[in-house]
Amino acid sequence: MASAHKQPNYIGVFWWLLALTVIEVAVIFLPIARLLIGILLVGLALSKASLVAMYFMHLKFEARTLGLIAMTPLLLCVLFFLALLPDLSAIPHRTTESPQVSATPH
Amino acid sequence: MSQVAAITTAVEPVESPLTPESWGKLGMWVFLAADGMSFGGLLAGYGALRYGSADWPVPAGVLGIGLTAFMTFLLICSSVTMVLALAAIQRGDLRGLRTFLLLTILSGLMFLGMQAYEWSHLIHRGLTLTSNPFGARLFGTTFFIITGFHGAHVTGGVIYLSCYLVRALLGRMSQANANAIEIAALYWHFVDLVWILVFTFVYLL
Numbered sequence: 001m002a003s004a005h006k007q008p009n010y011i012g013v014f015w016w017l018l019a020l021t022v023i024e025v026a027v028i029f030l031p032i033a034r035l036l037i038g039i040l041l042v043g044l045a046l047s048k049a050s051l052v053a054m055y056f057m058h059l060k061f062e063a064r065t066l067g068l069i070a071m072t073p074l075l076l077c078v079l080f081f082l083a084l085l086p087d088l089s090a091i092p093h094r095t096t097e098s099p100q101v102s103a104t105p106h
Numbered sequence: 107m108s109q110v111a112a113i114t115t116a117v118e119p120v121e122s123p124l125t126p127e128s129w130g131k132l133g134m135w136v137f138l139a140a141d142g143m144s145f146g147g148l149l150a151g152y153g154a155l156r157y158g159s160a161d162w163p164v165p166a167g168v169l170g171i172g173l174t175a176f177m178t179f180l181l182i183c184s185s186v187t188m189v190l191a192l193a194a195i196q197r198g199d200l201r202g203l204r205t206f207l208l209l210t211i212l213s214g215l216m217f218l219g220m221q222a223y224e225w226s227h228l229i230h231r232g233l234t235l236t237s238n239p240f241g242a243r244l245f246g247t248t249f250f251i252i253t254g255f256h257g258a259h260v261t262g263g264v265i266y267l268s269c270y271l272v273r274a275l276l277g278r279m280s281q282a283n284a285n286a287i288e289i290a291a292l293y294w295h296f297v298d299l300v301w302i303l304v305f306t307f308v309y310l311l
Binding site: 007010011013014017018021024025027028038041042044045048049052053056057066069070072073074076077078080081084085087088 | 132135136138139142143145146147149150151153154157158166171175178179182183185186188189190193291292295296298299302303305306307310311
């Protein structure tokens with residue numbers, strides 16, 4: 001039971017979340033490769049989401065099965081994206097060509 | 107049949123290994139997992155559309171990062187006041203419950219007000235569900251659908267918590283209702299958690 005455990009340091013978690021948010025906003029202005037910025041941002045977002053789930057939602061103190069239930073949407077989201085990728089890769093990069101085609105008189 | 111009945115009788119009284127004191131909490135977790143899949147589908151669709159687009163604008167160049175960073179801060183604060191409301195009712199402090207519930211609701215309302223301001227500002231600049239002067243048309247579509255879906259969740263959360271606040275003000279809440287507040291808190295934290303992901307994927311990336 002979540003209420004039976006010792007209460008976590010909620011204010012400490014708040015400061016961590018605040019610090020990670022400030023770092024996130026700062027990261028987008030870093031003069032580094034876009035891919036690296038993306039990796040950093042996803043890592044920071046997942047860290048923040050984990051802090052909320054583990055301490056505010058008390059997942060750290062719950063049965064492991066609840067953690068598995070909570071993880072399911074994240075895994076499915078990655079699966080959705082990967083399932084869509086082949087379709088998108090199959091489309092030749094169309095939008096760059098289309099304005100010229102439509103501008104040509106027939 | 108009698109054997110089945112005997113087995114059922116023998117099994118039923120055993121408490122769930124998941125949440126012995128609260129089937130409601132398990133129900134909320136299952137709902138949140140399903141709801142998380144809705145958001146997951148939207149974010150995966152967003153990622154796929156963006157990946158497949160040649161003229162997707164850089165969000166930071168179109169959307170107000172300062173304002174939304176403050177909105178993120180606001181939701182994080184509301185999560186803290188929510189856990190403090192739960193801690194208050196668990197120790198029987200009804201005044202603390204009322205105060206922290208009110209603060210959580212006010213944070214939610216402020217968030218919604220800021221979202222309305224952001225939307226009206228963007229619509230004024232020409233970004234709508236069907237048009238985007240900054241590049242790919244679907245940028246506007248995905249932006250309004252994802253943030254709108256999240257805003258609807260915040261609205262639902264504000265109504266949900268307001269019901270408990272009214273009950274608390276009428277003196278109909280006690281330490282015995284801590285479990286109900288814990289379940290409501292799970293929903294509110296989920297709304298915060300999803301916003302953390304929306305903020306990163308839709309605004310910052």
